[in-house]
Amino acid sequence: MLSFIKNIFKQDDHSSRRQANDRLRVVLAHDRAGTSSELMETIQEEIIQVIAKHMDIAGKPEVNFIREGRHSALDISIPIKGR
Amino acid sequence: MEKNQSKGEAIVVTSGKGGVGKTTTVANLSTSLAEMGYKVAVMDLDIGLKKLDLILGLENRVIYDIVQVIEGECTLKQALVKDKRFPGLSMLPAAQTRNKDDITPEQVQQVCESLKEEFDYVFLDCPAGIEQGFKNAIAAADKAIVVTNPEISAVRDADRIIGMLESAQYNDINLLVNRVQNDMVKSGNMMSIEDLTEHLCINLLGIVPEDKNVLISTNKGEPIILNQRSQAAQAFNNIAHRISGEDVPFLQLEDVSFWSKLRGLGRSFLPTR
Ligand SMILES: Nc1ncnc2c1ncn2[C@@H]1O[C@H](COP(=O)(O)OP(=O)(O)OP(=O)(O)O)[C@@H](O)[C@H]1O
Numbered sequence: 155m156l157s158f159i160k161n162i163f164k165q166d167d168h169s170s171r172r173q174a175n176d177r178l179r180v181v182l183a184h185d186r187a188g189t190s191s192e193l194m195e196t197i198q199e200e201i202i203q204v205i206a207k208h209m210d211i212a213g214k215p216e217v218n219f220i221r222e223g224r225h226s227a228l229d230i231s232i233p234i235k236g237r
Numbered sequence: 238m239e240k241n242q243s244k245g246e247a248i249v250v251t252s253g254k255g256g257v258g259k260t261t262t263v264a265n266l267s268t269s270l271a272e273m274g275y276k277v278a279v280m281d282l283d284i285g286l287k288k289l290d291l292i293l294g295l296e297n298r299v300i301y302d303i304v305q306v307i308e309g310e311c312t313l314k315q316a317l318v319k320d321k322r323f324p325g326l327s328m329l330p331a332a333q334t335r336n337k338d339d340i341t342p343e344q345v346q347q348v349c350e351s352l353k354e355e356f357d358y359v360f361l362d363c364p365a366g367i368e369q370g371f372k373n374a375i376a377a378a379d380k381a382i383v384v385t386n387p388e389i390s391a392v393r394d395a396d397r398i399i400g401m402l403e404s405a406q407y408n409d410i411n412l413l414v415n416r417v418q419n420d421m422v423k424s425g426n427m428m429s430i431e432d433l434t435e436h437l438c439i440n441l442l443g444i445v446p447e448d449k450n451v452l453i454s455t456n457k458g459e460p461i462i463l464n465q466r467s468q469a470a471q472a473f474n475n476i477a478h479r480i481s482g483e484d485v486p487f488l489q490l491e492d493v494s495f496w497s498k499l500r501g502l503g504r505s506f507l508p509t510r
């Protein structure tokens with residue numbers, strides 16, 4: 155419900171306010187975790203390599219920071235091929 | 238307004254990024270609390286680049302400074318400059334010709350503790366940055382006000398500062414958003430208060446609008462809180478009341494955009510044909 159309201163209240167996509175918020179979200183997550191985008195890419199690649207050794211990956215894996223309060227978590231989603 | 242039962246409260250005003258309004262905040266909150274009848278001391282810890290004396294209009298009355306107090310060249314009492322317009326307000330000046338690493342956090346703490354014996358509130362005006370001057374300023378305070386502007390680089394620095402305050406065991410960290418331009422927020426070109434609290438996740442203490450009167454009163458060396466027509470003055474007065482424990486609602490600033498959003502909400506329910 156809350157996210158429903160949030161979506162309606164969302165700023166339009168092109169506003170510079172929206173861009174500032176998007177950029178800040180990424181930069182703060184990295185600052186807090188002490189990582190760079192480059193490191194994130196390395197992590198992503200290495201994780202995928204490990205998974206790929208044992209399973210068939212279908213499609214593009216996604217690695218994101220999710221935020222809860224002032225803490226960040228790594229959210230990794232890797233689509234696996236069914237049998 | 239009974240306060241002085243025990244010891245005073247020390248509040249550090251900090252930001253990371255320079256020029257966001259720390260000194261303006263210290264000057265106005267301290268005069269406002271003094272006007273309310275509290276005993277207030279301000280410590281200028283921007284050693285080498287002092288400005289608080291100018292903004293308060295007390296620059297001609299400075300004789301000694303905090304470094305001289307620490308080095309024993311004068312007493313704390315001798316160094317305190319009393320504001321004649323606000324009998325409850327005293328300033329401990331920074332030294333202009335010395336460096337931030339001429340004093341240590343422990344020494345600042347000692348001076349601050351002595352001030353807390355006598356004053357209800359002690360404000361510490363922190364220099365920009367995260368180096369020695371910042372460390373000196375945060376060692377002594379009981380709570381923190383983090384000042385920021387609705388601008389990405391200021392918010393990023395604020396976030397860094399909040400992290401450092403948390404590591405220094407602060408559990409009372411409050412956000413003051415300065416220089417908000419509501420028309421820009423409404424036109425989608427400035428981050429809103431909700432955006433900032435969502436990014437920074439700390440308690441919102443106050444919202445101060447962009448206001449030309451801030452510069453005008455700085456020019457004159459007069460605290461802005463005396464100007465009844467200034468929106469920034471009203472905001473600082475409200476924040477001072479909140480610090481003293483009163484529950485003061487936030488300025489109308491945000492309500493306007495809330496109603497315009499509601500109108501937008503109504504529109505989004507209309508069929509799209
Ligand atoms: N709400 C406001 N509206 C308009 N101008 C403002 C406002 N707040 C601060 N200013 C202006 O911004 C400038 C910087 O303010 P101030 O000196 O208080 O910042 P500071 O954070 O203490 O800076 P420093 O990091 O150099 O110590 C001043 O010229 C001041 O007049």
Ligand SMILES: [Mg+2]
Pocket residue numbers: 259260261283288362363364
């Ligand atoms: Mg300053």
